[in-house]
Amino acid sequence: MTKKTYSISELSHEFELTTRSIRFYEDQGLLRPEHRGTTRIYGNQDRVRLKLILRGKRLGLSLAEIRELFALWDQTPSGSEKQLLLMLATIASRRAHLEQQIKDIAMVQQELDIAEQRCTEALAKLRQEMSEGRVPTPAKGSATNRKVS
Amino acid sequence: MTKKTYSISELSHEFELTTRSIRFYEDQGLLRPEHRGTTRIYGNQDRVRLKLILRGKRLGLSLAEIRELFALWDQTPSGSEKQLLLMLATIASRRAHLEQQIKDIAMVQQELDIAEQRCTEALAKLRQEMSEGRVPTPAKGSATNRKVS
DNA sequence: AATAAACTTTACGTTTACGTAAGAATTAAA
DNA sequence: TTTAATTCTTACGTAAACGTAAAGTTTATT
Numbered sequence: 001m002t003k004k005t006y007s008i009s010e011l012s013h014e015f016e017l018t019t020r021s022i023r024f025y026e027d028q029g030l031l032r033p034e035h036r037g038t039t040r041i042y043g044n045q046d047r048v049r050l051k052l053i054l055r056g057k058r059l060g061l062s063l064a065e066i067r068e069l070f071a072l073w074d075q076t077p078s079g080s081e082k083q084l085l086l087m088l089a090t091i092a093s094r095r096a097h098l099e100q101q102i103k104d105i106a107m108v109q110q111e112l113d114i115a116e117q118r119c120t121e122a123l124a125k126l127r128q129e130m131s132e133g134r135v136p137t138p139a140k141g142s143a144t145n146r147k148v149s
Numbered sequence: 150m151t152k153k154t155y156s157i158s159e160l161s162h163e164f165e166l167t168t169r170s171i172r173f174y175e176d177q178g179l180l181r182p183e184h185r186g187t188t189r190i191y192g193n194q195d196r197v198r199l200k201l202i203l204r205g206k207r208l209g210l211s212l213a214e215i216r217e218l219f220a221l222w223d224q225t226p227s228g229s230e231k232q233l234l235l236m237l238a239t240i241a242s243r244r245a246h247l248e249q250q251i252k253d254i255a256m257v258q259q260e261l262d263i264a265e266q267r268c269t270e271a272l273a274k275l276r277q278e279m280s281e282g283r284v285p286t287p288a289k290g291s292a293t294n295r296k297v298s
Numbered sequence: 299a300a301t302a303a304a305c306t307t308t309a310c311g312t313t314t315a316c317g318t319a320a321g322a323a324t325t326a327a328a
Numbered sequence: 329t330t331t332a333a334t335t336c337t338t339a340c341g342t343a344a345a346c347g348t349a350a351a352g353t354t355t356a357t358t
Contacts, residue, residue, distance in 0.1 A: 055253045055256065055257070056257075057209075058209065058249060058250060058253050059209060059250060059253050059254065059257070060206075060207070060208060060209020060210075061209075072264060073260070073264060081272065081275055081276070084268055084271055084272045084275070085272070087264075087268050088265060088268055088269070088272075091261050091264055091265045091268070094257075094261055095258070095261055098254050098257060098258055098261075100207060101207060101208060101250070101254060102251070102254060104204045104207050104208050105208065105247050105250060105251060107204065108204070108205075108208065108243075108247060109244070109247055111222065112240050112243055112244055112247075115221060115222060115236075115240055116237065116240045119233055119236050119237055119240070120237070122233055123230065123233045123234070123237075126230055126233070127230070
């Protein structure tokens with residue numbers, strides 16, 4: 001069984017963010033810890049939420065967008081037909097967004113591949129020249145490295 | 150052959166952002182259009198850059214981070230061995246970041262799957278009840294939909 | 299009992315990424 | 329040539345997401 005409750009500093013250490021941020025998320029309606037007396041007590045529910053918040057942020061979502069996702073998630077599907085259809089549309093839209101991100105990532109990865117290759121080759125060349133006792137030759141004008149007229 | 154030059158408004162229409170943003174990116178050193186007389190002239194190079202900027206933003210990168218990626222990309226690998234190794238490390242780090250994002254996306258997609266399923270089921274149930282002339286039953290307390298004490 | 303450690307609220311400050319005029323200059327059209 | 333459209337610079341404004349004190353409680357420790 002996982003731990004039942006957490007203090008704010010425990011969470012801040014575990015997830016490496018400030019207590020300020022955690023309280024701010026509560027301000028924004030993303031967390032609802034129990035307020036026992038003067039201090040906050042976070043349950044597993046809250047911990048999971050926090051994890052989801054951070055995941056959302058890594059994907060570039062704003063806190064407002066994350067809040068919407070939570071609302072989406074929280075709604076036990078008990079609404080009207082119109083509500084449910086709207087929700088399905090929202091989900092589809094989110095999905096499209098994620099798919100765009102996947103494409104973007106793939107492209108950036110390609111670029112990194114190329115950059116890494118160029119870099120590795122240059123390194124190899126450099127080392128070979130060194131071993132031959134030559135003076136390293138500066139590479140000449142690549143397409144993106146021209147003098148700014 | 151693609152068009153050779155673009156005005157700022159052409160680009161702003163094509164990519165659906167304001168001219169303000171485009172000039173701002175220049176301010177931040179992300180674009181370097183030609184300044185002919187009083188107006189800016191953007192080449193294909195600039196267009197590609199702009200596309201990369203937007204891709205980076207979709208992945209949640211800040212303009213500063215995008216600028217670093219450009220610097221990374223622009224450096225013809227002609228540096229010292231130390232420089233090159235540092236660059237490879239940076240590339241590796243970027244790669245790790247992207248892989249984390251892929252994982253994040255996969256998890257969110259799973260959640261969307263579940264949400265969509267719940268939603269679709271609820272919709273089906275609703276319609277069946279309607280066809281039977283019954284009054285729709287409100288769903289009872291899910292784990293995330295409890296009354297806030 | 300006094301001090302430290304962790305927690306609280308309140309509130310002003312800061313960075314990023316633009317928005318939004320305002321006013322001047324240039325170019326195109328009527 | 330007057331008008332209209334596009335572009336420019338300058339500059340103040342703003343929303344988001346916290347940072348950073350300040351000053352006061354509560355709990356734990358010596």
